[in-house]
Amino acid sequence: xxxxxxxxxxxxxxxxxxxxxxxxxxxxxxxxxxxxxxxxxxxxxxxxxxxxxxxxxxxxxxxxxxxxxxxxxxxxxxxxxxxxxxxxxxxxxxxxxxxxxxxxxxxxxxxxxxxxxxxxxxxxxxxxxxxxxxxxxxxxxxxxxxxxxxxxxxxxxxxxxxxxxxxxxxxxxxxxxxxxxxxxxxxxxxxxxxxxxxxxxxxxxxxxxxxxxxxxxxxxxxxxxxxxxxxxxxxxxxxxxxxxxxxxxxxxxxxxxxxxxxxxxxxxxxxxxxxxxxxxxxxxxxxxxxxxxxxxxxxxxxxxxxxxxxxxxxxxxxxxxxxxxxxxxxxxxxxxxxxxxxxxxxxxxxxxxxxxxxxxxxxxxxxxxxxxxxxxxxxxx
Numbered sequence: 001x002x003x004x005x006x007x008x009x010x011x012x013x014x015x016x017x018x019x020x021x022x023x024x025x026x027x028x029x030x031x032x033x034x035x036x037x038x039x040x041x042x043x044x045x046x047x048x049x050x051x052x053x054x055x056x057x058x059x060x061x062x063x064x065x066x067x068x069x070x071x072x073x074x075x076x077x078x079x080x081x082x083x084x085x086x087x088x089x090x091x092x093x094x095x096x097x098x099x100x101x102x103x104x105x106x107x108x109x110x111x112x113x114x115x116x117x118x119x120x121x122x123x124x125x126x127x128x129x130x131x132x133x134x135x136x137x138x139x140x141x142x143x144x145x146x147x148x149x150x151x152x153x154x155x156x157x158x159x160x161x162x163x164x165x166x167x168x169x170x171x172x173x174x175x176x177x178x179x180x181x182x183x184x185x186x187x188x189x190x191x192x193x194x195x196x197x198x199x200x201x202x203x204x205x206x207x208x209x210x211x212x213x214x215x216x217x218x219x220x221x222x223x224x225x226x227x228x229x230x231x232x233x234x235x236x237x238x239x240x241x242x243x244x245x246x247x248x249x250x251x252x253x254x255x256x257x258x259x260x261x262x263x264x265x266x267x268x269x270x271x272x273x274x275x276x277x278x279x280x281x282x283x284x285x286x287x288x289x290x291x292x293x294x295x296x297x298x299x300x301x302x303x304x305x306x307x308x309x310x311x312x313x314x315x316x317x318x319x320x321x322x323x324x325x326x327x328x329x330x331x332x333x334x335x336x337x338x339x340x341x342x343x344x345x346x347x348x349x350x351x352x353x354x355x356x357x358x359x360x361x362x363x364x365x366x367x368x369x370x371x372x373x374x375x376x377x378x379x380x381x
Contacts, residue, residue: 005116005120005179005180006117006120006129006132006133008174008175008178008179009113009116009117009133009136009175009179010132010133010136011136011174012072012076012113012170012171012172012174012175012179013109013110013113013133013136013137013140013171014136014137014139014140015140015167015168015170015171015174016076016079016109016140016167016168016171017136017137017138017139017140017141017144018140018141018143018144018147018167021140021141021142021143021144021145021147021148021244021245021248022144022145022147022148022151022160022161022163022164022167023086023144023148023160023161023164026148026149026152026157026160026237027044028041028223028224028226028227029226029227029230029237030086030095030157031044031092031095032227034090034091034092034095035091035092036092036095037348037352039345039348039349039352040092040096040348041223041224041227041344041348042223042344042345042346042347042348042349043092043096043345043348044092044095044096044099044344046341046342046344046345047096047097047099047100047103047341048099048100048102048103048106048340048341049103049219049337049338049339049340049341049342050100050103050337050341051100051101051102051103051104051107052103052104052106052107052333052334052337053103053107053334053337053338053341054104054107055103055104055106055107055108056107056111056330056331056333056334056337057327057330057331057334058107059071059075059107059108059111059112059326059330060111060112060115060324060326060327060328060329060330060331060333061324061326061327061330062326063112063115063326064115064324064325064326064327068112068113068115068116068119068326069175069176069179069180071108071109071112072108072109072112072113072116072175072179073172073175073176074105074108075105075106075107075108075109075112076105076109076168076169076171076172076175077168077169077172078101078102078104078105078108079102079105079106079109079165079168080164080165080166080167080168080169080172081165082098082101082102082105083102083161083162083164083165083168084161084162084165085097085098085101085102086098086157086161086164087158087161087162103337107333107337110137110333111326111329111330111332111333111334112326112329112330113133114130114133114313114329114333115320115325115326115328115329115330117129117130117132117133118130118316118317118320118325118329119325121317124263125263126262126263126313126314126317126318127258127259127260127261127262127263127267127310127311127313127314128256128259128260128262128263129259130259130262130310130313130314130317131255131256131257131258131259131260131262131310131313132255132256132259133313134252134255134258134259134309134310134313135252135253135255135256136252137252138248138249138251138252138255138305139248139249139252139253141248141252142244142245142246142247142248142249142251142252143245143249144245145240145241145242145244145245145248146241146242146245147160147163147241148160148237148241149236149237149238149239149240149241149242150238150241151163152237153236153237153238197323198319198323198327198328198331201319201322201323202377202378203315203318203319203377203378204316204319204323204328204331205377206373206374206375206376206377206378207312207315207316207319207332207374207378208331208332208335209370209373209374209377210271210275210312210370210371210373210374211312211332211335211336211339211370212335212336212338212339212370213339213366213367213369213370213371213373214275214278214308214336214339214366214367214370215335215336215337215338215339215340215343216339216340216342216343216346216363216366217278217279217282217339217343217363217364217366217367218339218340218343218363219339219340219341219342219343219344219347219363220282220343220344220347220359220360220362220363221282221285221301221360221363222244222340222343222344223343223344223347223348224344224347224351224356224359224360225240225243225244225285225294226240226244227356228285228286228288228356228357228360229243229291229294231356232356233288233289233290233291233294235291239291242295243291243294243295243298244298246295246298246299246302247298247299247301247302248302249302250299250302250303250306251301251302251303251305251306251309253306254302254303254306255306255309255310257306258270258274258306258307258308258309258310258311259310259314261307261310261311262310262311262314263314267311267312267314267315268311268374268378270307270308270310270311271307271308271311271312271315271374272308272371272374272375273307273308274303274304274305274306274307274308274309274311275304275308275367275370275371275374276304276371277300277301277303277304277307278301278304278305278308278367279304279364279367279368279371280300280304280364281297281298281300281301281304282301282360282361282363282364282367283360283361283364284297284300285297285357285360286356286357286360286361316328316329316332343363343366346362347359347362347363350362
């Protein structure tokens with residue numbers, strides 16, 4: 001069934017993330033034009049992640065019992081409507097509110113879609129299908145900054161926000177009319193989703209610690225690379241979009257290869273290897289003095305993500321079969337959202353107290369901490 005369902009699911013996620021990616025290089029600059037300080041920029045990013053974090057475990061657990069399709073449809077539709085709120089927002093408080101509501105919608109989309117793929121993935125092919133899912137996710141998010149930068153430079157930010165809403169409506173239509181509801185183990189009832197039971201798994205504890213630290217680093221990158229590149233190297237919105245797109249698109253292209261490796265090699269080793277590359281990527285950003293410098297550094301980050309992410313996702317799918325796929329994916333996504341919120345929030349404080357370069361060193365340190373946690377819990381697995 002997965003070969004029939006995945007093209008529809010992958011295309012809908014691609015369309016949705018293309019819309020989300022459009023605003024990635026624009027939001028910090030948009031907020032700064034409203035007079036946002038480093039702390040407010042952190043709050044704008046954190047608001048999205050906080051609301052998504054709250055919604056994810058609720059949506060995941062209910063989807064294990066009631067099905068996935070409803071949550072995907074509602075989330076995509078709400079995402080599309082709230083996208084127009086960026087045009088309405090007139091100050092940093094209203095912009096933060098829009099991001100908060102959009103985080104609610106996001107909490108019903110990505111972890112549920114990933115659980116859908118996990119439900120249908122054959123054993124020993126978890127890495128393969130998670131790699132394909134990650135490729136659809138990141139390719140949409142990667143092309144988005146290119147579109148966002150170009151649209152802003154030529155037509156203004158409002159058209160970029162409208163485009164985000166239209167693309168999420170497309171994803172909604174694909175899900176509602178073309179995606180079947182999977183018959184999951186949860187609907188048959190042999191497993192009771194329990195977050196408490198998940199706490200007994202060293203694999204889950206290790207992966208959650210790694211995921212939290214990794215996402216804190218990604219949060220600093222997403223929140224402050226546009227400012228670093230724009231203010232300190234004087235790059236245009238288009239070039240900033242290219243940097244973010246290059247990092248994400250190359251990572252998306254390599255996801256299927258990373259997934260194939262995750263089905264053949266030791267997944268723990270792959271996660272650690274990719275994490276080391278990601279640590280180096282964040283630590284090198286402050287040394288970038290030109291567009292080409294930052295482009296090379298961003299490509300190093302792409303390599304790290306393409307090695308670690310499919311392997312980590314495949315390990316989570318294995319645990320999802322024990323504890324409930326929707327609940328497990330939601331917990332995995334929830335921790336990622338927490339990190340994406342904590343990273344910009346702490347990063348904003350670091351920028352105001354120290355300087356913008358220190359933000360990326362902080363992200364690299366968190367990557368080292370997350371790798372140590374993973375090795376502590378699952379190093380001998």
